[in-house]
Each structure stands twice: as C-alpha cells, then as structure tokens.
Amino acid sequence: MSIEIEAAVLVETNTPLELQTLTHEPLTSGQVLVEIAYSGVCGSQLLEIKGLRGPDRFLPHLLGHEGSGIVAEIGPDVTKVKPGDHVVVTWIAGEGINSGGTRYTASDSQIVNAGPVATFSNRAVVSENRLLPIDTRFSLRQAALLGCCLPTGAGTVLNLANIDAGDSVAIIGVGGVGLSAVLGAKMAGAGVIVAVDRNAANLELAMALGATHSLNSAEVDAIRASNEIVSGGRFDATVEASGRTELMEMAISLTRDEGICVIAGNPSAGSRIAVDPFELIKGKRIVGSWGGGTVPDRDIPKYVKAQLVGEIDFSPLIGSEYDLDRINDAIAELESGTAGRVLLRTNPSISDSGSTS
Numbered sequence: 001m002s003i004e005i006e007a008a009v010l011v012e013t014n015t016p017l018e019l020q021t022l023t024h025e026p027l028t029s030g031q032v033l034v035e036i037a038y039s040g041v042c043g044s045q046l047l048e049i050k051g052l053r054g055p056d057r058f059l060p061h062l063l064g065h066e067g068s069g070i071v072a073e074i075g076p077d078v079t080k081v082k083p084g085d086h087v088v089v090t091w092i093a094g095e096g097i098n099s100g101g102t103r104y105t106a107s108d109s110q111i112v113n114a115g116p117v118a119t120f121s122n123r124a125v126v127s128e129n130r131l132l133p134i135d136t137r138f139s140l141r142q143a144a145l146l147g148c149c150l151p152t153g154a155g156t157v158l159n160l161a162n163i164d165a166g167d168s169v170a171i172i173g174v175g176g177v178g179l180s181a182v183l184g185a186k187m188a189g190a191g192v193i194v195a196v197d198r199n200a201a202n203l204e205l206a207m208a209l210g211a212t213h214s215l216n217s218a219e220v221d222a223i224r225a226s227n228e229i230v231s232g233g234r235f236d237a238t239v240e241a242s243g244r245t246e247l248m249e250m251a252i253s254l255t256r257d258e259g260i261c262v263i264a265g266n267p268s269a270g271s272r273i274a275v276d277p278f279e280l281i282k283g284k285r286i287v288g289s290w291g292g293g294t295v296p297d298r299d300i301p302k303y304v305k306a307q308l309v310g311e312i313d314f315s316p317l318i319g320s321e322y323d324l325d326r327i328n329d330a331i332a333e334l335e336s337g338t339a340g341r342v343l344l345r346t347n348p349s350i351s352d353s354g355s356t357s
C-alpha cells in the first residue's frame with residue numbers, strides 16, 4: 001500500500017514553503033516510516049530556502065534534518081529500530097543501512113525529492129542510519145534537539161576542542177548550536193565559559209545553561225573585555241557558531257597559542273575569512289566541524305543520559321513552537337534572530353511523552 005504524508009515543500013528558492021499531501025511507494029531496503037512528532041528548524045534550512053548553498057538541483061524537495069518521532073513501519077532489512085520505537089531523526093549518518101534519498105509524488109503527479117532524512121512533515125520515510133532509538137521515558141519534544149542542534153554544538157567542545165577540566169572556552173554566537181556548545185563545555189568541566197553574542201536574550205540563556213561570563217558584542221569590544229576574564233585575554237579553546245565571517249576571524253584571534261578554534265557556523269557559500277599566518281605558525285589550530293564530530297550511536301545516548309540524570313538541562317534551549325501549517329511563520333521567526341531553537345509540532349496527535357490521541 002502506498003504511504004501518504006503531509007509535508008512542507010520547497011518548490012522554488014525564496015518562496016514560502018507549500019504544504020502538500022504526497023504519496024510514497026511501499027518501503028524498500030533500509031527505509032523506515034516515522035511519525036514525526038517534533039522537528040527543529042535550523043539555520044541550514046534557512047540557507048536552503050534562500051538558495052544560499054549554491055544552485056539547488058533537487059527542487060522541489062522536502063526539508064528538515066532534526067526531529068523526533070515514533071517508528072510506524074520498517075522496510076526490508078531494517079534491524080536497528082522496530083515499530084513503536086521512539087527515535088531521534090538526525091542528518092548525521094550513524095549505524096545502519098544508508099537507503100539514500102527518496103522520492104514522493106504530489107497530487108499533480110509531480111516528483112518531490114527528499115534526502116535520507118526529512119522532518120518538516122507529519123510522517124517521513126527516513127534512512128535507517130539517520131535514526132537512533134531512545135528511551136521511551138525521554139521527552140520527544142526535547143529529543144528533537146538531539147538530531148542536530150545539541151550534538152552539533154556540544155560536540156564542537158566534547159569531540160573537537162580537546163578541553164581539560166578547568167580550561168577556558170569562549171563561544172562566539174550563542175544561537176541553538178552555540179548554546180549547545182555551552183552545555184558541552186559544562187559537560188567537559190571547563191572552568192571558564194564565556195558566551196559572546198549581540199543578542200541579550202541569547203546571552204541570558206547561555207548564563208542559565210552554564211556560561212560563567214557573557215559579553216554583549218554590541219556593547220563591548222569582546223577582545224578587550226576578554227583581558228579581564230582570562231590571562232592574556234586568550235582562551236584555551238574557542239567555538240565560532242554565528243556563521244559570520246568577521247566573528248570567525250575574532251574567534252581565531254581570541255584563541256591562545258597552541259589552542260584550538262572550532263569553526264561551526266554556516267556562512268553563505270563563497271564567503272572568505274582572512275587569517276594572519278603567524279596565528280598558525282605559533283601553533284594555533286583552526287578546526288572545522290562537521291556535525292561537531294558526532295558519532296550518533298556513541299554520542300546521542302550520552303546526551304540522553306546526561307539529561308535524564310540531570311547533569312545537564314537543555315530544555316531552556318527550546319524556543320517558540322509552531323504547528324506544521326505555520327511553518328513559514330516559524331522560519332520567519334528563525335530569520336529574525338530569536339532566542340532558542342524554534343520547534344515545529346509536526347504531528348499534534350502525538351504527545352510529548354509519545355502517547356497518541
């Protein structure tokens with residue numbers, strides 16, 4: 001029997017998403033049908049919608065790469081999950097079959113493309129290796145953040161920044177990913193965690209999540225102000241999560257000799273940054289971040305456990321919540337630079353705890 005879903009479709013770049021009813025052929029090897037409960041909306045979808053990732057040869061297509069839900073049906077050869085399992089849906093490839101992208105059909109018979117994961121829909125066909133089963137006691141609302149925001153941010157510190165207990169870390173840009181980096185720094189036992197942003201609400205959230213200092217870059221010169229926080233004004237590690245090139249350059253300057261600067265923000269395609277080669281000659285390392293170096297099957301259970309035992313609390317990361325039919329309002333709010341992660345409630349029949357009505 002064919003599968004029917006309600007999904008937000010990007011028909012053309014720079015136009016509002018369109019809600020459409022789509023059908024999908026029966027599942028093939030490695031494919032899993034997930035009832036998507038919640039989806040995060042992240043900056044990389046904004047880049048896709050605005051066509052800032054270069055020409056988009058997949059239009060029309062589905063969007064969304066972090067979510068949570070309940071497995072409805074599994075295709076042939078799937079062993080990692082079974083119907084009824086609660087899952088994190090993530091763009092970061094983990095264990096299991098990679099069934100690749102897929103195709104849906106619109107009511108006018110047009111083909112609508114989707115990658116191995118899509119979450120701006122009430123249900124989605126997802127590749128087995130983009131799913132991670134989680135404890136059914138875990139909040140599905142919080143679990144949506146485990147698909148991108150939390151591992152991408154916390155991983156920059158835990159997997160890439162080589163932090164020892166007591167070290168100093170500066171996090172430049174504390175939107176969803178930067179705030180998650182604050183949590184990662186807390187989990188790593190950093191002694192000084194400085195959040196830098198020009199949005200006061202973001203800075204307040206960073207302090208609530210464990211930052212020890214906040215610097216409002218709209219009001220103070222962050223490089224000068226850092227002199228009063230750490231000796232020499234330079235940090236053992238810095239994480240840049242704003243995606244703004246001038247802040248990437250600032251993050252590099254704020255890193256001490258032989259320290260590590262992790263670049264995690266997403267600028268527009270074709271952007272350039274300038275680096276004084278002596279920054280590198282003195283042993284400073286600039287490290288790129290692909291999903292925070294996350295290994296989903298190793299790292300996501302670690303975050304679930306840290307949250308369940310109260311070691312961290314990432315619920316303050318969740319910002320406004322919208323139903324799927326208000327997807328364009330959710331995107332507009334993200335674009336306005338709101339504090340916290342904007343969530344979509346993609347399937348109102350599923351409660352936070354996973355019970356269905």
Ligand SMILES: [Zn+2]
Pocket residue numbers: 042043044065066148149
């Ligand atoms: Zn993302």
